[in-house]
Amino acid sequence: MDLAYLRAHPQHLPTFLTHQRIRETPVGGGDVCVASRLTLDDGASLFTKTWPSGTAPEHFFTTEAAGLQWLRQAATVPIPEVFVALPEMLALEWIDPGPASPAAAERFGRELAGLHRAGAESFGAGWPGFIGPLTQDNTPSGGPWGPWFAERRLRPYLKISADSGALPAADVAAVEQVILRIEEYGGEEPPARIHGDLWPGNVLWGADGRAWLVDPAAHGGHRETDLAQLGLFGGAPHLETILQAYAEEWPPTDGWRDRVPVHQLHLLLVHTAAFGGAYRSAVRAAADAALRK
Template sequence: MDLAYLRAHPQHLSTFLAHQRIRETPVGGGDVCAATRLTLDDGTSVFAKSWPSGSPPEHFFRTEAAGLKWLAEASAAPVPEVISVTDDLLALEWIEPGSPSAAAADRFGRELAEVHRAGAEGFGAPWPGFIGPLRQDNTASEGPWGAWFAERRLLPYLRMSADRGALDAGDVELVEQVLSRIDTFGGAEAPARLHGDLWPGNVLWGADGRAWLIDPAAHGGHRETDLAQLALFGGAPHLDRIVAAYQEVWPLSDGWQGRVPLHQLQLLLVHTAAFGTGYRGSVVAAASAALRG
């Protein structure tokens, strides 16, 4: 099997893997999926993701494939080609890793602005949603953004976090204050085309000198959410340059800096819901900062 054959017959990949006809090399794939580098007969490589054990949630890999294709339609920031997708496997173009550079950051900022500006028909998406290992409600909405964000992106993960004991009653009350004031934060905009899970680990700095979008939870949302997520967990390399280049293409609305904690709260609640109390302090800090404005 070579790459041309695989592109023409993507449904055959699982069979070749089952019969050990393709060399597999484990690679880092994050906290959710098992990842391998597949070496084909022509020497080319493919990146493959599978569920570590048992069967993945229904639509899991097809949802990621749909999001990648949708982001690629913006013809801006590079996105790995979807080569094969089944219920149990996702195979993507192999991107050779490189090192972050200032030039790549500048280009990425401009390209991310163009991805966002490609827009979306509404808040949400026409495919089922996942973020990390959790389901995400992509039910389409015309807005307004604040009510949609509170109902679809904050409240579900607040409930999950409380149910698993990752947040206590005081923490829940604090986040509920944010929910009750959601319409006062301002910055409302039309739906942008979002990556949706754009923490720094989901930007792949390639050997080609570009920053690639990977592992999306793509949907229509507020563009400030992607930018706020880039600042989490230590921040993306050259983040100041990314934001400055972004602003050259599509300036952000007044007061965006004060809304960063609000937008970060979504992904932090996802982490308490999925991984537990280790992220509790970050949720409390973000909610408190959002209320302070």
């Protein structure tokens, strides 16, 4: 199997793998999927993702493919090409890793502004939503942003976290206060075309000197959500360079840094919902910071 054959017959890839007709090398793939590097007969490499056991949730891989293709349409930040999107597997263009240089960070900031400026028809998306292993309500909405974000991006994961015991009552109450005050946190902008899960691990610094975006939960949302998520879990390399270049291309609305904790709450609640109480303190700190504004 070479790349030309794969483009014409993507549905055959699982069969070739089952019969060990393609060289497969395990690679790190994150907390959710099993990842491999495939080497085809023409020397081309692919990055593949499969569900670790049993059957993947319905639409899981086709949703990611739809998001990647939608982000690629903006022709700004580089996004890996999708070669295979099947219920059991996703196969993407392989990106050779490289250093996270200041020059790459500056270019990324400008390109991210371009991606956001490409816009979206509505909040949400025209495909089912997933973020990590969890579903996400992508039902299109005309907004406004605040109530949509509260009901589609905060409250569902707050409920899962509360029901599982990952967040105690006092922490739940703090997040509820943020939800009640959601219209105080801006949101007049129209929907931007956002990655939606832009923690630093989903920025792949390539050997070509560019920053590539992977593993999206792509949808129409608020551009400040992507900017805020870049600061999570230690922050992206050269974060201030990224943000300065972004601001030179398309300045965020005044006071956006004060709103960072509100936007970070979404992904932090996803983590307590999916992975438990280890992220409890981060949720509470973000909620408390938001309530001080």
